[in-house]
Amino acid sequence: MQLSIVIPFYNEEESLPELISWIQRVVDTHRFSYEIIMVDDGSNDNSWEVVKKLQTQNEHIKGISFQRNYGKSAALNEAFKAALGDYIITMDADLQDSPDEIPELYEMITTGRYDIVSGWKKKRFDNALTKNIPSKLYNYVTGKLSGIQLHDMNCGLKIYRSKVIKSVEVYGEMHRYIPVLAKWAGFKK
Numbered sequence: 001m002q003l004s005i006v007i008p009f010y011n012e013e014e015s016l017p018e019l020i021s022w023i024q025r026v027v028d029t030h031r032f033s034y035e036i037i038m039v040d041d042g043s044n045d046n047s048w049e050v051v052k053k054l055q056t057q058n059e060h061i062k063g064i065s066f067q068r069n070y071g072k073s074a075a076l077n078e079a080f081k082a083a084l085g086d087y088i089i090t091m092d093a094d095l096q097d098s099p100d101e102i103p104e105l106y107e108m109i110t111t112g113r114y115d116i117v118s119g120w121k122k123k124r125f126d127n128a129l130t131k132n133i134p135s136k137l138y139n140y141v142t143g144k145l146s147g148i149q150l151h152d153m154n155c156g157l158k159i160y161r162s163k164v165i166k167s168v169e170v171y172g173e174m175h176r177y178i179p180v181l182a183k184w185a186g187f188k189k
């Protein structure tokens with residue numbers, strides 16, 4: 001299997017159907033062999049019911065459900081353990097990451113022989129003051145400290161070689177630093 005597409009979510013009932021049909025369009029067009037791993041991080045809306053319905057329409061969807069909200073890192077970590085694809089894509093559920101970037105990420109990681117390729121969040125719908133400025137500062141500081149230059153380290157959309165992601169344990173707020181963890185483990189981005 002080429003791709004495991006991992007989607008952690010917390011109360012995203014509204015965006016999940018559109019996200020999944022968009023992903024399906026892209027992977028079908030490019031004839032990827034794939035699975036979608038959807039991790040419900042303790043949602044208290046109808047997200048899990050939505051996932052169960054989507055599973056009846058697409059046999060490639062796997063669901064993992066947490067009893068309570070453990071945070072995005074824990075959700076990713078569980079999905080990484082379950083993933084069977086040669087490459088693992090992570091993306092946010094709130095439609096801030098575009099599935100249209102999946103083929104480019106796959107092309108880059110396979111032909112470039114990289115271990116990690118990061119998407120670059122172009123759309124920022126969030127409030128500029130509370131999100132954009134802290135995000136720029138965070139990218140700058142993390143880049144300086146780690147020596148890894150990414151436009152948006154915290155972008156939810158990334159692709160990893162499977163053996164890379166299976167070598168790191170992600171917990172707490174560490175999902176923001178997976179490329180740094182991978183670098184410490186000796187991989188190249």
Ligand code: UDP
Pocket residue numbers: 007008009010011012041069070071072075091092093094096154156
């Ligand atoms: N998320 C999650 N658990 C949480 C909080 C968020 O799984 O406790 C999911 C959320 O549903 C989304 C992704 O993680 O799919 C990114 O979350 P958010 O949009 O809040 O982060 P930001 O865009 O600020 O990086």
Ligand code: MG
Pocket residue numbers: 092094096
């Ligand atoms: Mg978001």
